[in-house]
Amino acid sequence: MTPSEHPSFPVAARTALADTQLRHNLAHATHSIRDKRAAVVAELPDWEQLREAGRGLKERVMRHLDDHLLEFEAAVTAAGGTVHWARDGEACNRIVADIVAAQGVDEVVKVKSLTTEETELNQALARRGIRAWETDLAQLIIQLADDQPSHVLVPAIHKNRTQIRDLFRARLPDAPADLTDDPERLVQVARAHLRRLFLEAKVGISGANFGIAETGTVCVVESEGNGRMCTTLPEVLISVMGIEKVVPAWQDLEVFLALLPRSSTAERMNPYTSLWTGVCDGDGPREFHLVLLDNGRTNVLADQVGRQALYCIRCSACLNVCPVYERTGGHAYDSVYPGPIGAILTPLLSDLRDHRSLPYASSLCGACYEVCPVKINIPEVLVHLRDRVTSEPPPDRHGARGRVDPERLAMQAVARVFASRRAYESAQRAARRGQGPFVRNGSVRQLPGPLGAWTSARDLPPVAPQSFRDWWRSTHPENG
């Protein structure tokens, strides 16, 4: 993809910032999940230790990822499953489409899965004439609306129930004409639609929250029960799992199944935790395929600071507390991974050059780091990625690299000024003299160049008539 295909974050954010309905929906939803999360987390006196344990486990997994994956593959195979390895999204989609095509069906049911969103599996299946039905309520809403998810956990967070009612009336053939926006009625309509799909589908597709290496068990965590339907009713089950989702042992779930639901849905325990190991005669799918997906993950692993982004268990707590996400929503991040985690994961997984503005889509307020159940230091990774961005000059309008970056020149000039007291003090004096035309009634109200973005909505105090150091020299001559 060329850089021009990705609008920069500040530009993409403008649409959302101007959409008052969206702002209201997002503020309402994020604040309510945020408060509920804080309440259930406060119930656990050992929450901080749990976070430490979660991070520690993930750190160790990454250090021996190769061993864990090979052990996992052997165990899945021994339990009657088939393991496929996919270097990238395209390979993954091809593998899945081939398996579906071999069944001779043109319809599959899906559990909500970010990983298959990442590989754009649905679109790839559609190109092979296969219709993939999303069965998670919010994901179904997104699919019916031909929209993009805007949240990791609640992909339709940007829609309210009236908008959903209108959508169901327009797009679901069996929706009654008098459908109201009562959540219970909306769910009934969706259930009736999904029930038919569950009973008819021959192939189910899921992602995976965890893969347990010692037994080859796959774990999916969900709230609605649609996931359990998809993983048990069809004859063939295909699970797509990022390679970073492997954990060594069942015992590790003790930590993650405590961290995940409280962080994501603010529940003490999520309603459905499905675990399956290979295939089992007369019970559940008779064929099980596991696709292990790299798609940039090994590159993330190679980044010493960025590696921690792979610890993510997709809880979305960082989105819900993020003051930027709360106002821009997920679409501005131009990725299936929005919010703070997206701002680091997207450029790490793909090409930083295509997402130069994402590491800057944060005020570094640190709220994300504070809630992250596996203690990913998101601000640290953001700053690290900013450093990588600046070490490579931005492309010019025609996509050519190597242009001299005016920001870099300015930053270097400022650094030179700060490097010498004399230069710094003369810069203070020069600014004081030069600011005259911009000062009105004791305030700077309009500045040229990039600083105009500040004065577009904010005044700026002028350079003081007497700097602190000049005052000090005049009042403490013995220590000047």
Added chain:
Amino acid sequence: MRDASHRRRHVIREIVRVIVPTRASLFITCLNDTLFPQTGRAVVTLLERLGLAVDFPREQTCCGQMHFNTGYAQEAIGLVRRFVEAFADAELIVSPSASCVAMVRDAYPQLARRSGDPALVAAVDRLLPRVLELTELLIDTLGVQDVGAHFPHRVAYHPTCHSLRALRLGERPLTLLRAVGGIDLVPLPGAEQCCGFGGTFAVKNADTSVAMLSDKMRAVLDTGAEVIAAADNSCLMQIGGGLQRQRAGVRAMHVAEILASD
């Protein structure tokens, strides 16, 4: 009786003299030096009133926070070196900026390591325990809560992100403000939310920054406060700049300025 109390006072004063630091070097920060000198004057007034001898190492300039946070670590390393040299002789370094102290505390060790210079790593190690944010110095080191200030105004306090989540100042600034005579300290709804400043974020993502600011301003105005206070002038530049643009009639003041009022 009078004799006993006199002797007690003498002994206590002697103890205080030997256990409490008597000197502090002020790290003013480039922003305060240039745009908010009144904050620096307030810190000096306050600390001298509490009996501390304040000095001002003149070679200081900037801690490098803007460079580091914007992705110019190499440039920031030069400023780390400069800071360490400027404050080499300081017994105790105090600064009225939560974000600049957080920069020193959190980023200096990694920048020093990155420089590959073991001498710089060691110098930063020696420096860190001596760098304190103003309210840390007052509450933890000097053990004062009531600094004898008088400020008969309605004040809302905004705990900046670095005060709250990097330095974990917690109740310190509020404890000091509560003890101020005549003050009407009112709670700020959604106080823990970022004001949208974020250094160059305020310019690079101006629209989002202003959206965050407008919610913060609404919260401030809802309290009916005359003054919005914080322990960092960078965030106050954002909040105060927005309020000033709207002619909202609310003043932004650094906590130090309130504590120095009488």
